[in-house]
Amino acid sequence: xxxxxxxxxxxxxxxxxxxxxxxxxxxxxxxxxxxxxxxxxxxxxxxxxxxxxxxxxxxxxxxxxxxxxxxxxxxxxxxxxxxxxxxxxxxxxxxxxxxxxxxxxxxxxxxxxxxxxxxxxxx
Numbered sequence: 001x002x003x004x005x006x007x008x009x010x011x012x013x014x015x016x017x018x019x020x021x022x023x024x025x026x027x028x029x030x031x032x033x034x035x036x037x038x039x040x041x042x043x044x045x046x047x048x049x050x051x052x053x054x055x056x057x058x059x060x061x062x063x064x065x066x067x068x069x070x071x072x073x074x075x076x077x078x079x080x081x082x083x084x085x086x087x088x089x090x091x092x093x094x095x096x097x098x099x100x101x102x103x104x105x106x107x108x109x110x111x112x113x114x115x116x117x118x119x120x121x122x123x
Contacts, residue, residue, distance in 0.1 A: 005095075006116065010120070012085055013122050020036065020119075022114060033053060034095065037096055040092075046107075048080070050105065087123050092119075
């Protein structure tokens with residue numbers, strides 16, 4: 001079991017930046033990937049960015065060049081740096097994890113989820 005706790009959401013104006021954090025516990029040496037999904041009202045929960053055990057990354061086209069996912073050396077924390085935020089980035093952002101070394105973009109392959117953190121971008 002991997003427990004995930006997110007933090008860092010909030011209300012910002014368009015063009016601003018936010019940094020989301022996700023802490024995974026318990027600490028383990030077994031490989032697991034971490035990812036950020038987001039869900040806007042009335043929409044599906046979509047993958048935003050993911051990072052593998054070895055640091056390979058994936059980004060949705062809509063956030064490439066604006067968002068950066070990273071992980072601490074101990075791999076127990078993941079961050080999503082979000083720059084140049086747009087109103088269409090407004091959503092609840094969820095941290096997710098999966099006990100595998102290689103990235104997957106399939107939502108159903110992430111069994112562990114955080115509680116979510118709201119990001120609201122105003123015009």
